[in-house]
Amino acid sequence: MKSEPKEHTREDVEAAAYRFLARRDHACGELRQKLGRYDFEEALVEEVLSELVDRGYLDDERFAETQGQALARKGWGPAQIAHRLRQRGVDSVHIDAVLDLVEAETSWTVRASEYLRGKFGAPGQLDERTQRRAFRHMVYRGYAPGVVRRLLFDA
Template identity: 35%
Template sequence: MEPPLTPQQLWDCALRLLSRRDHSRRELGQKLRQRQFDAELVEQALDKLEQQQWLADRRFAAVQVRQHIFRKHGPLRIRVELQRKGVDEADIEQALEEEAPDWFELALACYRARFAFDDRLDIKEKAKRMRYLQSRGFAFEHIRHALETPPE
């Protein structure tokens, strides 16, 4: 039988995880519990990390939004990813508002990076292109803009 994991081991593990990249509170908690640390100790450690500002969902959301925009992901996908990682709706909204990209131009850039302009698209090809932009998280109005904007 293995000896129980100590609070110091928990703290060291949490800091190691945070040194690699930012995590949301829920995400870090899940990773620590998966490593068989006591749930109560995990919560105490997460509280302490938040007090020391080493763990902040608001900062995590801002970083994630920037990364997703860089990868040309739309607002719907970003929102779903952050919700899945346990970030509050208010933090998601604030991060999206702070970045405030032009979603129409981002959808157009994403579209042009993937497809050549063709003003004679058949229904199947147009649907394929729309599904691609939908999967990237763009709303219908962004997709329509990308499909209908002629090249300069």
């Protein structure tokens, strides 16, 4: 005989949320999405998320800043950073703020130039095939095509 599905309590939702947060920081939308995979009542999920925000365990601004800076250090450009943060449910206000913050430290052009040199070598010494490959790679990494074009072909 089949048993009735278990009625989830607020404590169940909290426990699941804390398990996710124990592994790493999450954006509010990302945690909402993960908790949504369970059979939790939506009102309970929202109540727990609100409490986690109030306690400071969930902070989209902090999440965007740490994740955005980490991605920038790994050589990702602004378009790819914005895309990855959007996928995790971060608001565009926080995304724009972190992109401005990263650019204030070092401009995207300088970051692109440093990444390009580290990955492919000096732009002026690349053959045509490598320039095309570098262009595709840099655009995929999230750098603006115009910036990459100037770095590669005006060097």
